[in-house]
Amino acid sequence: MLKGLLYIFGFLIAGELLTRLFNLPVAGNIIGMLLIFIALKLKIIKLKDVKPASDQLIKYLVVFFIPYGVGLMVYFKLIAEYWIPLSLGLVFSSILSLYISGIILQKFGK
Amino acid sequence: MNDLFNVPVFGVSITLAAYFFAINLRKKWNYVLLNPVLISVAVIIIFLLIFNIDFETYNIGGKYISFFLGPSVVALGVFFYEKYEEVKENLKVFLVAVFTGGIFGIISIIGFLILMNIPEVLIRSLAAKSVTTPIAIEISKLVAGTPEITAGMVIAVGIFGNAFGPYILKKLGISNKLAIGAALGTAAHGIGTARAFEEGKLPGVYSGLAMCINGIITALVTPYLLQLFLGNFT
Incomplete structure (x- = not known):
């Protein structure tokens, strides 16, 4: 678990470092995600070393974004003012996205 | 009393408590709107509004939880x-x-x-x-x-x-x-x-x-x- 966490934090720092060094328009944790995938693929690190920590983080992922959800209270007025077009947009765009992904895989997948 | 809310453990505890409540509610009634995150967020917001605590105060502790998103x-x-x-x-x-x-x-x-x-x-x-x-x-x-x-x-x-x-x-x-x-x-x-x-x-x-x-x-x-x-x- 501890070793896994250390790896995960290591890749996170590496990601943050790369974003800053090269001024990348992508967040450091996303670079970290790509790096850890590559490291696993190239067998630089072992799945069994990181899995205990990563499974726990993913298990409680939803808890970690609760504070951001609570932050919505600050913007309540703004959302309330535009809630109809916002909801329409979200529904329309989500259905479009669902349909396009679904139809492509259904038509051309095995 | 009010500075109890200013310690990080307040935001952390209320978040964990709300989530614990929400998953138990979900176990009882498996209904889609009882999404644990939605319920946790709603419970915390209601609590903060009742006790007149602002988001920044809550987030003194909340940010320790959201840190783990990275x-x-x-x-x-x-x-x-x-x-x-x-x-x-x-x-x-x-x-x-x-x-x-x-x-x-x-x-x-x-x-x-x-x-x-x-x-x-x-x-x-x-x-x-x-x-x-x-x-x-x-x-x-x-x-x-x-x-x-x-x-x-x-x-x-x-x-x-x-x-x-x-x-x-x-x-x-x-x-x-x-x-x-x-x-x-x-x-x-x-x-x-x-x-x-x-x-x-x-x-x-x-x-x-x-x-x-x-x-x-x-x-x-x-x-x-x-x-x-x-x-x-x-």
Whole structure:
């Protein structure tokens, strides 16, 4: 678990470092995600070393974004003012996205 | 009394307590609107309003919890490595499906909101509405959106996909379970993925992978698409 966490934090720092060094328009944790995938693929690190920590983080992922959800209270007025077009947009765009992904895989997948 | 709320342990405790309450509620009644995140957020907001505590005070502790979003995104890379073998036979089609669905999702929401004359900060906050919350939050920060609005809308999209996604897809003629899985993960991230697992293990894995891939694609293209539609942010 501890070793896994250390790896995960290591890749996170590496990601943050790369974003800053090269001024990348992508967040450091996303670079970290790509790096850890590559490291696993190239067998630089072992799945069994990181899995205990990563499974726990993913298990409680939803808890970690609760504070951001609570932050919505600050913007309540703004959302309330535009809630109809916002909801329409979200529904329309989500259905479009669902349909396009679904139809492509259904038509051309095995 | 009031400075009790100013210690970090307050925000941490109320978050854990609310979540604990929410998952127990979900166990009792398995109803889609009883989504644990939605209930936790609602319970905490009501508590803060009743006791007249502002968000900043809550977030003294709350930020210790949201800190873990960073490493969680890295953990998704591990999940991806573990599972991607399972989509191998469909890999190319799968990537095209997620990519196309993901891109259309971003362009359609930006376009729609521009047509509706919505304030720019909301457009910037909603562009990444389909991807998993921790990635959406990072994108939102990067493109000068408001991460809190992003988080709220992303959760709403997830609940919509979870509740109505499979029904809408079937109505539109998509009956293939793997296609439903990929669609849910692309459009409705982790909350949609929870629903995909109800359709079966493999649809669930397809959905989880679609969530990771769309997260990466959206993170890479959203800044450019916003720049294209809205121009540079200041």
